[in-house]
Every structure is written in C-alpha cells, then in structure tokens.
Amino acid sequence: MLKYILLIVGACGAVALGVFAASKIFPPATNVVPSEAGAPVDPDHAQFAADLKARAATDADLDGLSDAQEKQLGTDPNKSDTDGDGLLDRQEVNIFKTDPTKADSDGDGVKDIDEVL
Numbered sequence: 441m442l443k444y445i446l447l448i449v450g451a452c453g454a455v456a457l458g459v460f461a462a463s464k465i466f467p468p469a470t471n472v473v474p475s476e477a478g479a480p481v482d483p484d485h486a487q488f489a490a491d492l493k494a495r496a497a498t499d500a501d502l503d504g505l506s507d508a509q510e511k512q513l514g515t516d517p518n519k520s521d522t523d524g525d526g527l528l529d530r531q532e533v534n535i536f537k538t539d540p541t542k543a544d545s546d547g548d549g550v551k552d553i554d555e556v557l
C-alpha cells in the first residue's frame with residue numbers, strides 16, 4: 441500500500457515539476473489583452489476599439505460631427521449622411537460648405553456629390 445502512495449506522490453511531483461518547467465520555458469504572453477470572449481487580441485486592435493467606443497459616446501454615427509453639433513445643425517446624429525447624397529455630414533459642413541440636410545443644396549437639379557467631386 442505504501443508503495444502505491446509513494447508512486448502517486450511521485451507522479452504528482454513529476455507533473456508539478458513539468459508544469460513549473462513549462463511555465464519557465466513558455467512564459468505567459470505579456471503583449472496580449474484578453475478579450476471579452478477570453479481569446480487574446482492584438483493590443484493595437486483593443487486600443488482602436490476603446491478609442492472608437494469613446495468617440496461613439498459623443499458622435500453616435502461616427503461622421504466626425506458631435507451629437508451636439510448635429511443637434512445645432514439640424515442633421516441626424518444617428519445618420520452619417522443625413523440627406524443621403526453620398527457626402528458625410530462632416531464633409532458637407534467642414535469641407536464642401538454644402539447643406540447637409542439637402543441632397544441638392546442649391547436646387548439646380550444636380551446632387552451635391554456630383555457638383556463637388
């Protein structure tokens with residue numbers, strides 16, 4: 441009986457030693473961040489996702505105009521292209537100076553995107 445107990449204790453010791461050795465040979469990766477699902481993800485991706493989430497808190501449609509700016513401008517804070525003309529709200533306001541609520545700002549029958557590009 442003692443022989444079997446010693447055999448079991450010896451086997452457990454060998455396994456413990458093996459696990460210890462493996463942890464020294466293959467240390468846990470330090471450059472990965474566990475995802476919500478438990479799978480490791482690229483830290484750059486994790487940072488990008490965190491930045492995007494932070495940005496979405498103030499710019500729901502991620503069009504580059506904050507929800508507050510969109511409220512002031514009369515554009516849809518949940519739609520990146522309020523008038524559906526193919527130009528983002530931010531592009532119309534900051535770059536092309538067209539009306540982000542009208543697909544044809546000057547009413548000449550030609551859509552803004554065809555006039556500015």
Ligand SMILES: [Ca+2]
Nearest residue numbers: 499501503505
């Ligand atoms: Ca927005």
Ligand SMILES: [Ca+2]
Nearest residue numbers: 516519520529
């Ligand atoms: Ca918008």
Ligand SMILES: [Ca+2]
Nearest residue numbers: 521523525527
């Ligand atoms: Ca537009």
